[in-house]
Amino acid sequence: MNIYQPQLALVTDAIDETPDTRTLRLEFQDEAVRESFAFKAGQFGEYSVFGAGESTFCIASPPTREGYIECSFKAVGKVTTALREVNVGDTVGFRGPYGNSFPVDDWKGKDVVFVAGGIGLAPVRCVIWNVLDRRDEFGDVTIVYGARSVDDLVYKRELEEWRSRSDVKMVTTVDPGGETKDWTGEVGYVTPVVEATAPKAQNAVAVLCGPPIVVKLTLPVLEKLGFADEAIFTTLENRMKCGLGKCGRCNIGPVYVCKDGPVFTAAQMKALPAEF
Amino acid sequence: MTDATDTGAVAPQRYFISEADLRGLAADLLGAGTEVIAPVTVDACQSPSAMATAACLRPGVAPVDVDYKAIADAAELDLGRDLPGLSLKQLFLPDHEALCRWHQRGLEVTVEEVPITFAPRVVLAAKPCDSAALAVVDEVMNWDYEDELWNGRREATTILNLACPVIDDSCFCTAVGSAPDDVKGADGLLTPVEGGYLAEATTEKGRALIEAHAARFSAADDPATAALVRQAADERAGARRRVAANLEIDAGSVRDWIATHFEDPLLASLAIRCNGCGACSSACPTCHCFDIVDEEEGVGRGTRRRCWDTCQAPTFTLHASGHNPRDDQHVRYRQRINHKFSIYPLKFGEVLCTGCGRCTRVCHAGQDLVEILAAIDIAARRPGEAVAAGAAASEDAEAAS
Secondary structure, three states: OOOOOOEEEEEEEEEEEEOOEEEEEEEEOOHHHHHHOOOOOOOEEEEEEOOOEEEEEEOOOOOOOOOOEEEEEEOOOHHHHHHHOOOOOOEEEEEEEEOOOOOHHHHOOOEEEEEEEHHHHHHHHHHHHHHHOOHHHOOOEEEEEEEOOHHHOOOHHHHHHHHHOOOOEEEEEEOOOOOOOOOOOEEOOHHHHHHHHOOOOOOEEEEEEOOHHHHHHHHHHHHHOOOOHHHEEEEOOOOOOOOOOOOOOOEEOOEEHHHHOOEEEHHHHHOOOOOO | OOOOOOOOEEEEEEEEEEHHHHHHHHHHHHHOOOEEEEEEEOOHHHOOOHHHHHHHHOOOOOOOOEEEEEOOOHHHEOOOOOOOOOOOHHHHOOOEEEEEEEEEEOOEEEEEEOOOOOOOEEEEEEOHHHHHHHHHHHHHOOOOOOOHHHHHHHHHEEEEEEOOOOOOOOOOHHHHOOOOOOOOOOOEEEEEEOOEEEEEEEEHHHHHHHHHOHHHOEEOOOHHHHHHHHHHHHHHHHHHHHHHOOOOOOHHHHHHHHHHOOOOHHHHHOOOOOOOOOHHHHHOOOOOOEEEEEEEOOOOEEEEEEEEOOOOOHHHOOOOOOOOOOOOHHHHHHHHHHHHHHHHHHHHOOOOOOOOOHHHHHOOOOOOHHHHHHHHHHHHHHHHHHHHHHHHHHHHHHHHO
């Protein structure tokens, strides 16, 4: 079997997060693969619908929950539109896990601040649950999550769960105009809400993921709050095909995002040519 | 490193083979059922090669009439030493190939593997720049994950190069670490001498090929054949001199200058004539970027394929969101130059170019890599020259005082 051949996985759960975003739970058909499959928070895979092709997403479930993986995606292209049509009982393809990971073990004893915008919560959710499943190893946990509107918030049931926990500080916001009458969260863009939340930077790390504009505007705010570039982690989105460092598509300057990333610190990101 | 990239280099042993015996060797191999691939004369304007297509459109330029092909008869072997339109790349990374096949019946899906072992084959009279390109691409095909399809074909193939006389002023192999008599990526070398060829095996595979057909070769390591060896050395030295006259650069300075001058106006200006057709990528022996697509072949079945792709196409980096990190031709061309002459050398220690000149010859817009590299080399040398000139001036001043 060559490195490009996918494993088959059964869809065991499918949840519509928003009108255009869906989460699929996958279990490998091959028992040996199901038993041996392991990954780290932040790694990604190539998901396929046979006939439509492959698409790249981070694994959205945490490595601390074994026996399945989950992915969340927005139906925008050919493959994601086909994946949107997939239901429980269908079979899809998966290759992975690929890429590097968030150094969660290095964060023991530190506060962890998560900042995500829109569908950018999917890769961050994996790390959030990874940290919460090992809750006593870390200090304060703060989550700031924003979307365009209440409708666009993903993982709504989990946002509630995180909000109700006494060991998590959860701030949810929607862009001005995106609120509903009964909305009790913040109204405003993610960046100013992070600034207002003002998580302390001492002995803390920040995990940031969202649309390019959210990442671009929030980085200086985190720096202003005192986070060092080495303590800010993000996961870069770039178009990929192979995920194996061969097809050349995700190359930016000296890095192949699929092999040297997708997780980078702000310091590493700043050293790259301004090309993403 | 895998067997594919382990060159298995051996000390060269010299042999003589006549042209009749070289064709006899091809006939022997064909007779034994081995696939033989060699330059053959083709109807230029019917050739699938990008170079021939461009040449056919360009008045006043002789259409290229040689391609690497599997031969059916030893008489087809073209020993004229012209440059084949497309490189050896397609023999190892076909323009499209199956990665797996799927079948779906109801909810049940099965995936069928494609073979990763290949029948032995021999390439005769390969261009040194084309074999060297395979060794360069071996690196990316084997860092961490090993590409079994590439490696399987590499392992199954024995390549005998034919020393190149240098084609034209688009050649620049010596500027990027190769040579008209390079054996990198190959298993041996043939050099034309009076009455035939001096043959050298440079790997175990090459030696095995010669030993298996020993009757076609005679040893050329005794004093009686010293003249032939000298003749071959002169032939190769002449070719090296001719190609070096086309372009001389300091590839290390070029590499470092590009890495530190990403926003330099020079890099932005290089694509002035380029319209992003991507013919250079198809013709290039080292361009290896690919796409993976599903091809349906009726209801419930199909093939997942990889196909050549090019970083010169706007869709190469286009995100589904509509965002495109390389949304203009000049940044896509900069990526081409950066990847070949800086990123790849820094990451893998090899220039992603062997100086074959095909990109220049196929370009209908007139992008000339010889000119471009010369311009970057001048920019890269400038600070060094200033320092050297300054040092000379201070030495002069000291001497005067």
